[in-house]
Amino acid sequence: MEGGLNKKDWILMVTAQSPTNIAVIKYWGKRDETLILPINDSISVTLDPNHLCTTTTVAVSPSFDSDQMWLNGKEISLSGSRYQSCLREIRSRANDVEDEEKGIFIKKEDWENLHLHIASFNNFPTAAGLASSAAGFACLVYSLAKLMNVKEEQGKLSAIARQGSGSACRSLFGGFVKWAMGNVRLISKDTNGSDSIAVQLANEMHWDDLVIIIAVVSSRQKETSSTTGMRESVETSPLLHYRSKEVVPKRILQMEEAIKTRDFTSFASLACADSNQFHAVCLDTSPPIFYMNDTSHRQVLFSCLQDGSQLLIINYMEKWNRFEAMPQVAYTFDAGPNAVLIAPNRKVATLLIQRLLFYFPPSSDTELSSFVLGDKSILKDAGIGSMKDVEVLPPPAEIKDNIPSQKFRGDVSYFICTRPGKGPTLFADESQTLLDTKTGLPK
Amino acid sequence: MEGGLNKKDWILMVTAQSPTNIAVIKYWGKRDETLILPINDSISVTLDPNHLCTTTTVAVSPSFDSDQMWLNGKEISLSGSRYQSCLREIRSRANDVEDEEKGIFIKKEDWENLHLHIASFNNFPTAAGLASSAAGFACLVYSLAKLMNVKEEQGKLSAIARQGSGSACRSLFGGFVKWAMGNVRLISKDTNGSDSIAVQLANEMHWDDLVIIIAVVSSRQKETSSTTGMRESVETSPLLHYRSKEVVPKRILQMEEAIKTRDFTSFASLACADSNQFHAVCLDTSPPIFYMNDTSHRQVLFSCLQDGSQLLIINYMEKWNRFEAMPQVAYTFDAGPNAVLIAPNRKVATLLIQRLLFYFPPSSDTELSSFVLGDKSILKDAGIGSMKDVEVLPPPAEIKDNIPSQKFRGDVSYFICTRPGKGPTLFADESQTLLDTKTGLPK
Numbered sequence: 001m002e003g004g005l006n007k008k009d010w011i012l013m014v015t016a017q018s019p020t021n022i023a024v025i026k027y028w029g030k031r032d033e034t035l036i037l038p039i040n041d042s043i044s045v046t047l048d049p050n051h052l053c054t055t056t057t058v059a060v061s062p063s064f065d066s067d068q069m070w071l072n073g074k075e076i077s078l079s080g081s082r083y084q085s086c087l088r089e090i091r092s093r094a095n096d097v098e099d100e101e102k103g104i105f106i107k108k109e110d111w112e113n114l115h116l117h118i119a120s121f122n123n124f125p126t127a128a129g130l131a132s133s134a135a136g137f138a139c140l141v142y143s144l145a146k147l148m149n150v151k152e153e154q155g156k157l158s159a160i161a162r163q164g165s166g167s168a169c170r171s172l173f174g175g176f177v178k179w180a181m182g183n184v185r186l187i188s189k190d191t192n193g194s195d196s197i198a199v200q201l202a203n204e205m206h207w208d209d210l211v212i213i214i215a216v217v218s219s220r221q222k223e224t225s226s227t228t229g230m231r232e233s234v235e236t237s238p239l240l241h242y243r244s245k246e247v248v249p250k251r252i253l254q255m256e257e258a259i260k261t262r263d264f265t266s267f268a269s270l271a272c273a274d275s276n277q278f279h280a281v282c283l284d285t286s287p288p289i290f291y292m293n294d295t296s297h298r299q300v301l302f303s304c305l306q307d308g309s310q311l312l313i314i315n316y317m318e319k320w321n322r323f324e325a326m327p328q329v330a331y332t333f334d335a336g337p338n339a340v341l342i343a344p345n346r347k348v349a350t351l352l353i354q355r356l357l358f359y360f361p362p363s364s365d366t367e368l369s370s371f372v373l374g375d376k377s378i379l380k381d382a383g384i385g386s387m388k389d390v391e392v393l394p395p396p397a398e399i400k401d402n403i404p405s406q407k408f409r410g411d412v413s414y415f416i417c418t419r420p421g422k423g424p425t426l427f428a429d430e431s432q433t434l435l436d437t438k439t440g441l442p443k
Numbered sequence: 444m445e446g447g448l449n450k451k452d453w454i455l456m457v458t459a460q461s462p463t464n465i466a467v468i469k470y471w472g473k474r475d476e477t478l479i480l481p482i483n484d485s486i487s488v489t490l491d492p493n494h495l496c497t498t499t500t501v502a503v504s505p506s507f508d509s510d511q512m513w514l515n516g517k518e519i520s521l522s523g524s525r526y527q528s529c530l531r532e533i534r535s536r537a538n539d540v541e542d543e544e545k546g547i548f549i550k551k552e553d554w555e556n557l558h559l560h561i562a563s564f565n566n567f568p569t570a571a572g573l574a575s576s577a578a579g580f581a582c583l584v585y586s587l588a589k590l591m592n593v594k595e596e597q598g599k600l601s602a603i604a605r606q607g608s609g610s611a612c613r614s615l616f617g618g619f620v621k622w623a624m625g626n627v628r629l630i631s632k633d634t635n636g637s638d639s640i641a642v643q644l645a646n647e648m649h650w651d652d653l654v655i656i657i658a659v660v661s662s663r664q665k666e667t668s669s670t671t672g673m674r675e676s677v678e679t680s681p682l683l684h685y686r687s688k689e690v691v692p693k694r695i696l697q698m699e700e701a702i703k704t705r706d707f708t709s710f711a712s713l714a715c716a717d718s719n720q721f722h723a724v725c726l727d728t729s730p731p732i733f734y735m736n737d738t739s740h741r742q743v744l745f746s747c748l749q750d751g752s753q754l755l756i757i758n759y760m761e762k763w764n765r766f767e768a769m770p771q772v773a774y775t776f777d778a779g780p781n782a783v784l785i786a787p788n789r790k791v792a793t794l795l796i797q798r799l800l801f802y803f804p805p806s807s808d809t810e811l812s813s814f815v816l817g818d819k820s821i822l823k824d825a826g827i828g829s830m831k832d833v834e835v836l837p838p839p840a841e842i843k844d845n846i847p848s849q850k851f852r853g854d855v856s857y858f859i860c861t862r863p864g865k866g867p868t869l870f871a872d873e874s875q876t877l878l879d880t881k882t883g884l885p886k
Contacts, residue, residue: 238689238690238720239682239685239686239690239720239723239727242681242682242685242689246685247681247682272729273727273729276726276728276731277681277682277726277727280682280723280724280726281723283719283720283722283723283726284682284716284719284720284723285719286712286715286716288719
């Protein structure tokens with residue numbers, strides 16, 4: 001069997017799928033840039049990979065001359081320190097691998113000399129600010145670990161994914177996930193921040209009433225990257241340190257309790273407050289960072305018809321929430337302009353999608369099927385089967401009848417309806433590989 | 444002479460003018476709503492009353508049946524507690540007044556029974572978010588104090604104006620003014636927060652190179668009043684208390700030093716950072732408050748031609764500041780969307796007005812004379828004598844030549860060019876009274 005390394009014609013590959021996630025208690029600021037160790041804990045909801053996910057095929061063969069990677073079909077460099085960290089950490093934990101059927105046996109120590117081909121594909125636009133790097137690094141680490149027979153538990157893998165992209169560690173689990181910052185005093189050569197890992201608070205079945213709607217705004221400004229942005233916040237924002245030390249620890253405990261007890265009112269008020277505080281800290285940075293910038297605001301602008309003024313999605317949600325006496329919908333914005341709206345159940349989600357489509361109808365010539373993506377069953381509940389149904393939606397009940405309502409046609413590029421989802425999974429079916437099983441190159 | 448009160452045909456009046464002011468270290472949050480005691484010190488620049496001021500005529504006559512007030516020609520109610528506080532506090536400090544020429548003698552104790560007519564006029568739009576209440580209450584208190592021969596020094600008067608509108612206390616002085624929050628532990632019936640007063644840090648001659656340009660944006664949303672907004676921030680923002688206790692005290696000391704030494708670099712970076720932090724705290728409020736809202740952003744949006752993206756005035760200023768290696772212009776935004784830009788000298792102000800007019804030309808059919816108000820000598824320095832000159836302004840030097848520049852025509856309603864100015868003054872000339880000297884009614 002040792003001949004495996006002498007024969008050059010075999011390729012061993014693994015394909016996996018990983019979800020993206022949205023933080024409801026935000027990660028903003030690193031205490032160690034290289035290891036990617038955060039200044040506070042964070043909590044996220046994993047999004048259903050049926051609607052938003054990365055699929056990655058990793059392959060190994062003695063015929064490969066170098067490590068190579070293709071993202072969405074285009075070759076990208078693996079020379080960056082983040083990719084190198086992940087590859088190094090995974091390789092160092094590799095074990096013997098045997099594929100009896102193919103007659104392949106890779107000894108633990110061979111992994112250092114074998115090269116990898118990696119192909120990765122996002123089922124959503126990479127540039128849309130939908131945490132593609134979180135899903136991507138989670139999937140890379142997960143699939144490589146499977147390929148190399150790495151025996152570490154998921155939490156340990158999350159600490160490796162973290163070194164690719166901080167929030168990637170949270171995509172190693174489904175449902176509701178906490179990224180523990182780890183002990184600040186334990187950073188040393190020995191620990192390497194290895195206690196800064198993701199832990200699952202509850203799986204996706206725990207609170208499966210939740211419905212998540214993402215509004216992807218049409219026009220995108222050039223934004224400050226979150227790596228640069230959080231570095232500048234750490235260096236210049238006086239409020240960030242107070243937030244990380246005094247505010248977040250309490251909110252983490254409250255959010256854990258809200259999730260545990262499925263207390264949507266607490267969940268929503270914590271999520272909204274924490275999103276706002278994250279953007280407040282960005283504004284407190286010098287120079288200030290506007291993620292909820294003008295393009296975002298303009299695209300998601302509502303007309304508040306009760307006083308004739310124009311309000312943002314946030315203000316509208318607050319208004320609706322007050323109208324209904326308790327929070328109906330939680331909102332959260334990441335380092336970009338897209339709104340992520342979380343409804344407690346399908347009933348409220350139905351009302352929400354009706355409102356969103358009323359205020360933000362698509363530009364003409366857009367098909368409903370390309371304007372509302374993901375779980376389209378909400379559309380059915382809302383009685384919307386075609387663009388014609390969108391055009392005749394009546395104004396929401398909280399709007400006074402006698403005031404004309406302003407619409408923001410074309411401001412939202414598309415909506416994605418989703419829900420809490422599962423963590424990474426392996427694809428058994430070889431037809432789903434992204435690399436050709438004969439050549440090891442992208443299909 | 445005692446017959447003064449028996450003869451009913453006399454009217455005694457005083458007319459005064461008071462400036463508005465712009466905070467460079469912000470006041471946001473009260474520790475006592477009734478007395479209007481702030482949770483931190485603040486520092487402002489008094490704006491030249493030639494360009495922005497309130498003029499107030501106060502009159503007393505035994506023929507007046509009740510206290511009455513007219514603002515910009517329209518009668519308004521004096522029943523609110525803020526007006527009542529100011530009137531009560533001033534009346535309680537009134538002294539004997541004698542006008543030998545008119546044969547009038549008012550005894551100290553008569554003031555309680557005499558009624559007042561008050562007429563007030565702003566030389567700028569009241570609704571434009573330009574601190575009209577600061578100038579208004581400062582002028583009311585100052586003119587009443589003159590009328591009633593109140594002998595308290597200006598600082599004591601500022602504590603009365605403060606009870607009308609917090610920031611009004613800073614308009615009792617010219618130049619650079621600090622509003623001391625006062626001792627938190629001294630609130631009692633005895634002190635009444637009487638140590639929360641304005642003090643002049645330097646008069647308007649101390650740093651008379653500064654040029655101030657206010658961009659008044661065209662469309663205004665309904666905004667959260669600052670009274671409501673700061674109450675909600677005090678109640679809900681975790682960051683506000685850290686700001687007031689830990690951040691502002693240091694900035695106050697640094698700003699005092701920057702003003703004392705005319706260190707524009709420090710002045711600008713402190714003013715910008717504090718404006719940003721104030722708006723950050725607003726965003727950290729539940730529900731969040733957006734003063735620099737979409738309308739503001741849209742109106743003052745710049746096209747940043749170096750990367751093709753659109754930036755806000757703030758970002759543009761940061762960019763320009765970095766281009767020139769040190770802060771050229773300070774910006775500050777109050778509880779509204781208007782930008783207040785402070786240039787260190789006329790040379791920079793000339794470059795600034797050229798840029799502002801390049802990016803934000805007026806809608807067609809606007810005369811230059813109604814688009815740039817205040818000190819028009821800056822226009823002359825900039826070589827701009829007509830709208831034709833505005834239309835042919837070349838792109839700023841920091842913009843690459845080969846990229847077309849986006850303009851935001853009509854986004855700014857008008858600019859006001861001004862400078863640091865003097866405090867309240869008395870008008871000796873009777874022709875400038877706002878009340879008819881015979882009837883005591885608005886002219």
